[in-house]
Amino acid sequence: MAFQYQQLAQQLAQKIYSGELAAGQRLYALRQFSQQHQISLNTAKRCYELLEAQGLIYARDKAGFYVQQPLGAQNAIALPLHPDFQPNVREVSHLELQIQIQQAAIDSKLIHLGSIQLSPNLVPVDALRRSIQRALKHSKPEDFLYSDRQGHITLREALSNHWAEDGFYIAPDQIYISNGCMPALSMVIQSITQAGDSIIVPTPNYNGQLQLLALLKRKIVEIPADTSGFDLQRLEQAMRDSGAKACLLTANFQNPLGFCLSNEEKEQIVRLAEKYQCLIIEDDIYAECGFQAQRPLPMQYWDRQGYVIYCGSVSKVLSPSYRVGWFCLPQRLQHLHALVLTQHVAVNTPLQLGLADLIYSRAYRQHLQPLRRKLQQQVEQYRQFIAECFEGVEIGLNHPQGSYALWLQLPKQINSWEMYIYAQQHGINIVPGLLFGGEQRYNSCIRLNAGHEMSDDIRQAIRLLANWVRRQCAEAKRVSCLKI
Incomplete structure (x- = not known):
C-alpha cells in the first residue's frame, strides 16, 4: 500500500496536471495542510518534498510553496473531443x-510512430x-x-x-x-x-x-x-x-x-x-x-x-x-x-x-523510477513539437497521465486511412484512428508512439505529416469555395 504522503502527493499532482491548481498558485502552509488532512506535520512535509522532487511545486524563501508549471504547459494544447453514443x-x-497495419508496425525500416513500444535504449x-x-x-x-x-x-x-x-x-x-x-x-x-x-x-x-x-x-x-x-x-x-x-x-x-x-x-x-x-x-x-x-x-x-x-x-x-x-x-x-x-x-x-x-x-524496481521520468519527458517533448508543427491547424491532443501513447485529433476533413497510406509511402508508421472503434467515429484521429527518443528523423516525420494535413485542409477549403 502507498504511504499516505504518496497518496496525497498523487492527488495534488493530478490537480496540477488537470489545471485545477494553476501555475504560481500558493499552496497551504505545511501546518494548515496537515490540519486539513488530519495528518502529522512530518507527513505533510514529505508530501511536499515528493512534489518538489517531481518538479511540480517549488518553495520560496519564507513565503511557502507554489505550483510549478508542468513541463510543456507553456503552450496549451486542446484536448480531443469525443462523440457520445449509445451502447450497441x-x-x-x-x-x-487491423492485421495489415499490425504487420507494418513491426517493420524495422519504418520510423516507429505507430506501435507502442520502448526504444531499445531504454x-x-x-x-x-x-x-x-x-x-x-x-x-x-x-x-x-x-x-x-x-x-x-x-x-x-x-x-x-x-x-x-x-x-x-x-x-x-x-x-x-x-x-x-x-x-x-x-x-x-x-x-x-x-x-x-x-x-x-x-x-x-x-x-x-x-x-x-x-x-x-x-x-x-x-x-x-x-x-x-x-x-x-x-x-x-x-x-x-x-x-x-x-x-x-x-x-x-x-x-x-x-x-x-x-x-x-x-x-x-x-x-x-x-x-x-x-x-x-x-x-x-x-x-x-x-x-x-x-x-x-x-x-x-x-x-x-x-x-x-x-x-x-x-x-x-x-x-x-x-x-x-x-x-x-x-x-x-x-x-x-x-x-x-x-x-x-x-x-x-x-x-x-x-x-x-x-x-x-x-x-x-530500480529500473522503473528513472524510466517513468524519462517517459514523462519524452511525452511532453512530443506534445510540444506536435503543437509547434501543427500551429494554425485545429487539432486536439491527449495529455496522458502515464504510458507513451499519443492520440491526435485532426480536422474533420482529414481521412486517417489516407494519412496512413501517405505516411507509409514516406517510410513512416502510424496507426489510423478508424481502427479504434466503429462507425468511423475516430476517422480523423491517429495514434502516435512516444516511446522512442525524439530524433531528427522523428522530427522530420512529424513535420511531413503536419504539412500533408495543411495541404489536405487547403484543398478541402478550395473545393468548398468552388461549390459555393
Whole structure:
C-alpha cells in the first residue's frame, strides 16, 4: 500500500496536471495542510518534498510553496473531443486492415510512430543479462525439464511479492504465466466466453484488443470514452441491458487516451460487476508506466467476490520482445484451472527465472523510477513539437497521465486511412484512428508512439505529416469555395 504522503502527493499532482491548481498558485502552509488532512506535520512535509522532487511545486524563501508549471504547459494544447453514443452490440470492423497495419508496425525500416513500444535504449539490457546469467547459474536440474504450465513458482511468488509492495495482493496459486499480455487475454476470453458472445469495451480502444476479439469471433458493446475516462452510466447500462458476458477494461493509462481512473471509479466499476454478475478482464499492462512515483492500484484491489481477472506483462516497461505476461484467476473461477492448463502453452523457463531474479534483486524496481521520468519527458517533448508543427491547424491532443501513447485529433476533413497510406509511402508508421472503434467515429484521429527518443528523423516525420494535413485542409477549403 502507498504511504499516505504518496497518496496525497498523487492527488495534488493530478490537480496540477488537470489545471485545477494553476501555475504560481500558493499552496497551504505545511501546518494548515496537515490540519486539513488530519495528518502529522512530518507527513505533510514529505508530501511536499515528493512534489518538489517531481518538479511540480517549488518553495520560496519564507513565503511557502507554489505550483510549478508542468513541463510543456507553456503552450496549451486542446484536448480531443469525443462523440457520445449509445451502447450497441456489433461485430468488430476492419479486421483485414487491423492485421495489415499490425504487420507494418513491426517493420524495422519504418520510423516507429505507430506501435507502442520502448526504444531499445531504454531497455535495461545489462541488468537483464546479469539476471538471466544468475538464474541459469543457480537453476536446478528440474528447471531443464518440461515446466509447470501454470508458470514457474519462483516467478509467481516474485510477482506476488512485487505487487504486494505496491499495495495489492494476489496469491501465487492464482497467477498463470503467459507468453505476453495478448496471449493472456486470449486465454481468458476463450475460457469465460464463447464465439458469438458480447464483450463490453470503451472506445476509442486499443486496436490490438479489437483485432483479438474479431479473430475470436466475439462481438463488442462499445461505450464512450474520452481523455478523462469512460462513461460509467453507459457501462452500467451495457452491463444491465446488452447481455454481455464480460468487460475488457484498462483503468490505468488506457491505450490510446492515457487516462487513469480514480480509486472511487475503480471501486464503483467492481461494485457494478458484482451487481450485474459481469466479469471484468482487467488489462493493466501500462500500470508501471505512470509519471508518478507510486503505481496506481488496479481494479482488482477492490474485488472481494472474484469478478476481476487481472492481466498484464512486462512488455511496456522492459521490452516487447521479452514475452512474459500473466493472468490471474480469482477463487470464483478456479474451476477453470484444468481447462486452462490443457490449453495453455508453457513459457520459456530461463526467461521466467531471469525475470524473477530481476525482481528479487531489486533491479526491476530500480529500473522503473528513472524510466517513468524519462517517459514523462519524452511525452511532453512530443506534445510540444506536435503543437509547434501543427500551429494554425485545429487539432486536439491527449495529455496522458502515464504510458507513451499519443492520440491526435485532426480536422474533420482529414481521412486517417489516407494519412496512413501517405505516411507509409514516406517510410513512416502510424496507426489510423478508424481502427479504434466503429462507425468511423475516430476517422480523423491517429495514434502516435512516444516511446522512442525524439530524433531528427522523428522530427522530420512529424513535420511531413503536419504539412500533408495543411495541404489536405487547403484543398478541402478550395473545393468548398468552388461549390459555393
